[in-house]
Amino acid sequence: MRASASLPRRVDHSGSGLLRLDRELVAIGVVGGLLSGLLGVGGGIVMVPLLVLWARYGQRDAHAASLGAIIPISIAGIATYGIAGEVKVGPAIALAVGSVFGARLGAGLLARLDERALKSIFGAFLVGVAMLMGVR
Amino acid sequence: MTGATLYVVLVAFGVLVGIASGLLGVGGGTLMVPFLTLVAGLSQHAAEATSLLVILPTAIAGTLALRRRGVGDAGFAIRFGIVGSVGAVLGALLALALPGATLREVFAVFVGLVGLKLIGDGLRPRSRTA
Numbered sequence: 001m002r003a004s005a006s007l008p009r010r011v012d013h014s015g016s017g018l019l020r021l022d023r024e025l026v027a028i029g030v031v032g033g034l035l036s037g038l039l040g041v042g043g044g045i046v047m048v049p050l051l052v053l054w055a056r057y058g059q060r061d062a063h064a065a066s067l068g069a070i071i072p073i074s075i076a077g078i079a080t081y082g083i084a085g086e087v088k089v090g091p092a093i094a095l096a097v098g099s100v101f102g103a104r105l106g107a108g109l110l111a112r113l114d115e116r117a118l119k120s121i122f123g124a125f126l127v128g129v130a131m132l133m134g135v136r
Numbered sequence: 137m138t139g140a141t142l143y144v145v146l147v148a149f150g151v152l153v154g155i156a157s158g159l160l161g162v163g164g165g166t167l168m169v170p171f172l173t174l175v176a177g178l179s180q181h182a183a184e185a186t187s188l189l190v191i192l193p194t195a196i197a198g199t200l201a202l203r204r205r206g207v208g209d210a211g212f213a214i215r216f217g218i219v220g221s222v223g224a225v226l227g228a229l230l231a232l233a234l235p236g237a238t239l240r241e242v243f244a245v246f247v248g249l250v251g252l253k254l255i256g257d258g259l260r261p262r263s264r265t266a
Binding site (some may be wrong): 026031061073094097109127133 | 142143148150151155156157160161162163164165166168170176178184190193196197198202209211214215218220222224226227231234245248251253255258260
């Protein structure tokens, strides 16, 4: 079920600044990328909370923006680390076969689930990641 | 774990990572890196490189699926990501110059607190969310 229209939702793509993004989004992109690169965590864990709590995006739009943003971010990561020699091709292909299929299922869920459910599920994911980082 | 069993497990784990990625808008590296080191026996470096390579097709597949469903704006997301990638390169260079362990612990606590806040926001009665 689609979320109600009363939730905070700001999808303004008409900014005239850098890459047609307003200043707040440029700041979130740079800070999100910085923390991500600094800590070696995925950008999504940083970008989604910033988009929701700072830029007042709806949870669904924040997830979609973060997922698309990961495309150039991961290309930059691959280019920066020059990983060609380190990648284990077999495991990479096996994981990608599963994850490309799973991503379509997940995107279907993102399109359907209630905003509040998304918020709680993402929150639970963050708590899980925090614990995983704690034990590592 | 080796051979055919490992590959079956990797594909199955890939499905879970993909679902998390498409649903949550994350890359899934935080899930894949520990799995690749602990279960598949890769070194930390190889696990990070392999995970990074898997994230790209996953994010593309999820973004295309969202676009078909009219969720979000892929062009905007990619412009946002280009700005983010500048930050990521700077962050990676900074990481090489700073002590990592403390930074990581502080960040883990911060991520946990933000997670609890979002769970609280999500569970709050609808009348108070507007």
